[in-house]
Amino acid sequence: MNKDQINNLITFDRDHIWHPYTSMAEPLPVYPVVAADGVELELADGRRLVDGMSSWWCAIHGYNHPVINQAIKGQLDKMAHVMFGGITHEPAVCLVKKLIDITPEPLQHVFLADSGSVSVEVAIKMALQYFQTQGPKTKTRLLTVRGGYHGDTLACMSVCDPVTGMHHLFTDILPKQIFAHKPACRFDQPYNSESIDDLAGLLKANSSEIAAVIIEPVVQGAGGMWFYHPQYLVDLRELCDRHNILLIFDEIATGFGRTGKMFACQWPEISPDIMTVGKALTGGYMTLAASLTTEKVAMGISDNGGVFMHGPTFMANPLACAAACAGLDLLNKGDWASQVSEIETGLKAMLEPCRSSELVADVRVLGAIGVVEMHQPVDIAAIQKFFVDHGVWIRPFGKLIYLMPPYIISPDRLKLLCDAVTGWINLQA
Numbered sequence: 001m002n003k004d005q006i007n008n009l010i011t012f013d014r015d016h017i018w019h020p021y022t023s024m025a026e027p028l029p030v031y032p033v034v035a036a037d038g039v040e041l042e043l044a045d046g047r048r049l050v051d052g053m054s055s056w057w058c059a060i061h062g063y064n065h066p067v068i069n070q071a072i073k074g075q076l077d078k079m080a081h082v083m084f085g086g087i088t089h090e091p092a093v094c095l096v097k098k099l100i101d102i103t104p105e106p107l108q109h110v111f112l113a114d115s116g117s118v119s120v121e122v123a124i125k126m127a128l129q130y131f132q133t134q135g136p137k138t139k140t141r142l143l144t145v146r147g148g149y150h151g152d153t154l155a156c157m158s159v160c161d162p163v164t165g166m167h168h169l170f171t172d173i174l175p176k177q178i179f180a181h182k183p184a185c186r187f188d189q190p191y192n193s194e195s196i197d198d199l200a201g202l203l204k205a206n207s208s209e210i211a212a213v214i215i216e217p218v219v220q221g222a223g224g225m226w227f228y229h230p231q232y233l234v235d236l237r238e239l240c241d242r243h244n245i246l247l248i249f250d251e252i253a254t255g256f257g258r259t260g261k262m263f264a265c266q267w268p269e270i271s272p273d274i275m276t277v278g279k280a281l282t283g284g285y286m287t288l289a290a291s292l293t294t295e296k297v298a299m300g301i302s303d304n305g306g307v308f309m310h311g312p313t314f315m316a317n318p319l320a321c322a323a324a325c326a327g328l329d330l331l332n333k334g335d336w337a338s339q340v341s342e343i344e345t346g347l348k349a350m351l352e353p354c355r356s357s358e359l360v361a362d363v364r365v366l367g368a369i370g371v372v373e374m375h376q377p378v379d380i381a382a383i384q385k386f387f388v389d390h391g392v393w394i395r396p397f398g399k400l401i402y403l404m405p406p407y408i409i410s411p412d413r414l415k416l417l418c419d420a421v422t423g424w425i426n427l428q429a
Contacts, residue, residue: 001044006032009044021397028381031388036063039409041393049393052403052417057221057253059284061330062406068283071326075319084112084316091321098328099290102262104271109298111291111308112316116252116278117151119289120214122310123274124155126293126301127212127246129308134300139211141175143202143245147182148216149223150250159214161223178202178210183228187218187366191231200239207243212274214248217264218366221253225371225400227364230268237270246273246297252289256280256328257336257407260344260367273297283327288320339407343368346411347403350418357425361399370403372421383424390420401425 001009014027022028032044039062041049054060061068075091082089096110111126113119124142131139144150144159151157158174180199185192203210217233220226240247249272254264258280261267265275274297278289301308314320347370354372355363362373378396387394394403394417401424403417 001032001034003045006044029384031384038062038064039406039413043388047388047391049388049391050405050409050413050416052392052394052405054280054404054406055284056279057258057404058279058282060256060258060280060336060407061283061327062408063284065283065330067330068285068323068326071322072285072319075322079318081314081317081319083313085311089316089318089321091318091325092316094325095321095328096290098325098332099277099292102328102332103275103277103292104263104265106271106294107275107292108295109293111293111310112321113278113289113291114312114314114317114320115151115287116276116289117153117156118312119252119276119278119291120150120156120159120250121153122291123248123250123276123293124159124212124214125310126274126291126297126308127248129306130246130297130300131211133303133306136208138208139245141177141206141209141211143178143180143199143206143210143213145180145182145199145215145220147220147224147226148214148250149221150214150216151252178206182220182224182226183232185229185232186364187227187229188364189229191229193231193235195229196232196235196239199236203239203243203245207245210243210245212246212248213240214250216250217254217272218267219254219259219264219369222397225364225369225373225402227366227369233265233268233270237268237272240273248272248274248276250276252276252278256331257340258367258369258404260337260340262331281327282320282323283330285323285327286317286320288317288324336407340368342411343405343407343409343414346414347418350415351403351421354422354425357429359425359428368404368407370418372401372425374399374401386424386427387420390416390423392417392420394420 033041034044035042041051113122142159146161149160158177180202185195249265251263255277274293276291282288347365351363351370354360361375364371377398
């Protein structure tokens with residue numbers, strides 16, 4: 001692209017295209033990307049950026065991977081899409097088999113959705129429909145913890161943090177759910193059993209109304225990038241069982257190795273009643289998600305001829321399922337655990353110096369996630385330009401500068417990402 005073409009593209013984009021979490025009146029700057037390969041994005045002006053975001057945490061194998069490319073090309077020659085009502089196909093069966101093999105054993109029934117938010121909507125509907133079928137029918141509400149994020153559709157918004165979850169404008173419109181304190185027990189410190197007391201009290205007081213607890217296991221993502229102790233989930237599982245409440249784990253951001261385990265629920269070694277996965281499921285190639293559940297929930301909903309009332313048009317899209325099967329094969333055959341461990345070691349060593357800055361509130365690392373939390377929100381446009389000028393793509397939000405790179409990143413490119421973060425903080429001091 002020449003300079004005029006780039007300017008025309010950016011001008012049209014600014015005037016007509018609404019980007020996520022931005023204003024049409026005062027849009028944030030955008031950077032045209034023309035190609036992506038490995039861990040790098042190529043801008044229209046020829047600059048190459050090391051991607052520290054994995055395209056919002058999903059491109060774990062990097063970009064333009066030949067194995068996933070070939071899987072999609074091969075499937076395209078056969079069938080790009082077909083409705084899933086009354087029809088099945090090999091890519092969907094292949095994918096569900098692979099998911100059942102790697103997720104907790106009780107999760108034997110899989111509903112394929114077309115985005116992470118939709119999979120959470122499906123999980124919530126499963127929980128609500130289960131109790132409408134099995135009773136008591138008074139169980140129509142959800143409990144969650146503050147600091148969580150579960151997506152941008154309606155039911156999802158109702159269980160996101162009402163302040164940090166970006167949906168406070170809809171507070172008076174959304175269903176009224178019950179919020180417990182954020183888990184205060186840090187992942188890297190001894191567990192304090194009192195940290196779950198508030199949630200336990202709310203469950204006991206409202207057990208007749210609560211159908212399910214929904215939570216991001218171990219790592220709270222877009223609501224604050226907080227890492228809490230796995231024992232909290234052990235206690236939560238026991239509380240849900242005691243009060244006849246279903247437990248939903250949102251593993252959309254944490255699944256497929258990001259925390260150092262294949263799924264974050266493997267840290268406490270427990271199983272939920274319903275689990276959602278997405279993002280990295282297709283290696284970042286296509287939108288696809290899944291809601292997995294147990295025999296108890298699936299058969300409970302299906303009692304007396306009952307059917308589950310949901311059916312996305314692009315459910316089980318064959319191209320997406322083929323990409324997911326190839327991506328999961330790469331995980332199963334590869335060395336993702338060592339890759340994530342090496343990333344964790346590098347992030348800890350290279351981000352820790354940020355803690356000495358008076359501008360920094362905290363530094364925390366788990367698996368292939370590195371977070372520098374500032375005391376004050378960052379200027380997104382200014383910090384984004386700094387990072388691009390330094391050859392990296394890092395997209396902070398609020399007070400958080402974080403890294404979630406592809407697992408295939410090399411030590412020198414990881415250093416480039418960390419150096420950019422520390423360089424910006426040093427420049428502000």
